[in-house]
Amino acid sequence: MGGLLLMLLLVTLPALAADLPSLPKPKGEACIAANDVMRRDHPDMLKHQRDDTMRLGIRGGKASLKDCVACHSTADTAGKPVPINAEGQFCQSCHAYAAVKPDCFECHATTPTVKEASR
């Protein structure tokens, strides 16, 4: 029993030693689901919806990467949007902590549309 506890401690220690990610404050009031659900299930939500949107043309779904970026991205002091996958930003800080590399932003925009009307 003592050995098991010691082993558990040894396994969890490195994780405890790392600083928890500090996330920039989102713009919106509440996320589309509870934090623990989002942390675990956001890849599945996005993956499910991307096919609905892209292949079937269903718009206005709940889990949208565009909306994630719009809500969670921040602007620098000059008001210029900071890429969401930049150091210390929402996606990057947590993914760096979890040591998982997201591929989303090789294609997807990392900043929201600044001026919707200028399109």
Add this chain to the structure above:
Amino acid sequence: MTELSRRHLILASGAILLVSPAQAGQPASAAKRWGLLIDTRKCATDCTVCVDACKSEMGLSGHDRPLTDAQYIRKVDVKDPATGNAHSLPVMCQHCAKPACVDVCPTGASMKRADGIVLVDRHICIGCRYCMMACPYKARSFAHEEQTGQKPYLPRGKGTVEGCTLCVHRIDDGRLPACVEACAAKAKGAMLFGDLKDPTSEIAKRVAAEATTRIRADLGMEPGVRYQGI
């Protein structure tokens, strides 16, 4: 009357169809068939308004390499050698009813939406470029380099094929494709967008009443883009 339809009424001064936005939560419908009618008699040789509008709408930035830079729409100058009769026509993805690019795609990334818009699902595109070979219209491009500055509504990245989406993000929003809007606003309004399956639409009436041509119609791929005056 919503702001959206007012906007389209203004655009309709150039005899452009009014489109209604896709209903949220509803898939694209096979009852629609989006198409374009391009009047080459109104299309000037040196005019690149549609090409420029496309590039800025889609966030396409090139590397000054015309052979490999992404282009969703290009101007093609044609001339009848017998008579000297010359035309300039914009050529983009023709959104075929029987697209060769979809037939050859090994992963199913090249796909046709229910409403006839031919797209690349870049989530599963492996960048083999079979579709680029298969397309007789040279409509598709390959992203050779890492991309930056993408638009939120048009993700694009290295190693995948891309092409004209008929501005699907705008259509689903009830707006006109960027090239059509720009041509009506800044050029002579040579492009007409609409639903070919809706008999009351301007485009369906025009194609029913006037002579129109599909380029390389002999291939039997039934493009959704039609031309006049060639």
